[in-house]
Amino acid sequence: EPLQATLFDYLKDREEVELNEKEESPLDDLAVKAGDTVYFHHEEYKVREISKNEITGRNDLWLDPVRQGNHQIPIVAFTDNEDLLKHISLKRPNFIVGDEVKYKDKDYTITRFDDMGNNLKTVTVKDNTEYLGGMITGSDVIPYRLEGDLERIFENLTYQNPEKTTEEIEIKKAEAHNFKIKEETLPDKLSPSERLNNNLEAISMLNRIERGERDLDITAQEVLARYVGWGGLADVFDEEKGGQWKEARSFLKENLSQAEYEAARESTLTSFYTPKTVIDGVYKTLSDMGFKQGNILEPSMGIGNFIGNIPDEMNKSKFYGVELDSVSGRIGKLLYPESD
Template sequence: EPLQATLFDYLKEKEEVELNEKEDSLSDEFVVKEGDTVYFNHEEYKVREISKNQITGRNDLWLEPARQGNHQIPIVAFIDNEDLLRQINLERPEFIIGDEVKYKGKDCTITRFDDMGNNLKTVTVKDNTEYLGGMITGTDVIPYYKESELGKIFENLTNAKPEKTFEEIEIKKNEAHNFKITEETLPQKLSPSERLNNNLEAISMLNRVESGERELDITAQEVLAKYVGWGGLSEVFDESREGQWKEARAFLKDNLSQAEYEVARESTLTSFYTPKTVIDGIYKTLSGMGFKQGNILEPSMGVGNFIGNLPDEMSKSKFYGVELDSVSGRIGKLLYPESD
């Protein structure tokens, strides 16, 4: 004889249906869903579940490790998609834990990443060569500031990228357009550390684009546009300064020629780029004088701020830029490939 459903059974079933519908709506609301691959703290994970935390009111992203040997099951708390994307990556970072890399001529494995604070991070690699029958293995802890630096430190054997031909690189550069400066972060409002990091990241991006490791797109141009030169950053060239300044010196010596390094060192008292407010004022004066289009020469262009701030009504003008500093000039070429 069939059992008669009680009110309790009905309410329980209704609650389960509502819960399932709520979970389905959560999956539709966010940029990830169950089963997706994401990257968190340089580790690959699968999304196991997205749920609402009834205590905190936030959302919880439950992750399952993809790498054998990783036994962590992180729960990422977040408010919305923007908050979530600040904590996870949807695309694979260039380097993750478990990658086989070439470091100083040795085959190694990345075993961990650590954030030391003050923008300083470290990556630990294990030498794959075993000594005394595997009883001894070597490890190295390498400091870095920006993710882009890792490509200069390691060759990734696990996630190797196919080399692009010279023709492919040139085609990509030809597809790029002049960068438009829509807003400006005044260098004087940035701390020396922030200006230093912006410069180092721009130089790293410059080398990657020129070598074909990175496509020239708007994201790359945004990094390049943050280069502010070495005015007011004499500390980086002071051999007695330690910490981030010492690390930056080592980076510059590895990524600049001797001549470029000397030019940068000598420019600490003279390398100051024209701010947007001054440039806008000059263009306003030219407009008031009736100038609409023509040939414009910038005899000391830096990275090309005058080109990047060119008003729309003068966009048909032909721009010519001259810059003696190699690094600034090369950055300017990538920011404004449609100018001469």
């Protein structure tokens, strides 16, 4: 005689299913949880909840604004932890909406940030000085490209980024892993402007990490990995070129040492990184010769694309890289901290 399920049995089974689903939920492994403080589009928020969107199949991060006057309640859609950290920041940016800053020897308040596309952004600041009894206040819209540009434009009167000790910086670097190049945008497929912007963003990221202002994580490594050197970008160093080239020239002079700047200028005819198709061909030849693992020396490594493209079956090999160019070598160390 078949057993007849009772209501108690049904509820017990349902509870076990829900418990298993909860235990297997990938949301438990995220870098944030409800109540945490995060930063999104240069605004401070508290995480209200994280939920699975049954319609899109993605996850939703619900945020509540912290700043009085911010009435935006963003919902950030993401697939996994890595994707989430591309949209939000766990660390406070050096400048957020509401910060009081000194600009051109006057006090202003940051009121908004905007992304104009093509790597051009703007920040709007309101003059704290009131005119005609408060009926008139001035404001400026200031263009910029890199987050590091803001540090040269403003002095933040609200927030000072805490200095990290050398030991703390080294610990963070030690926690990082070798970067794996998943797919490549070949430099010859990019316009000179795109390659230029990638280089500037990588140098800015390099300096921020070395100063302890930014942790070395996968997002930072993705920015660093887009550095392509100065081959074919001679216009940057032509003092007669204006526009974006003049802006880039000023950035490099402020962010590179004199020796590094001269080395970059001299490398415009020689600094071309090995494309992925060639790297894959070299590894295929090694594989055909029976090589599985061992010591690999890269005597002119650039930023280390050979390390980042190593096949999985050879990833137990020990890599040794040599690079004369200071910027490329330092980027390579951050991309591949597990190599020598």
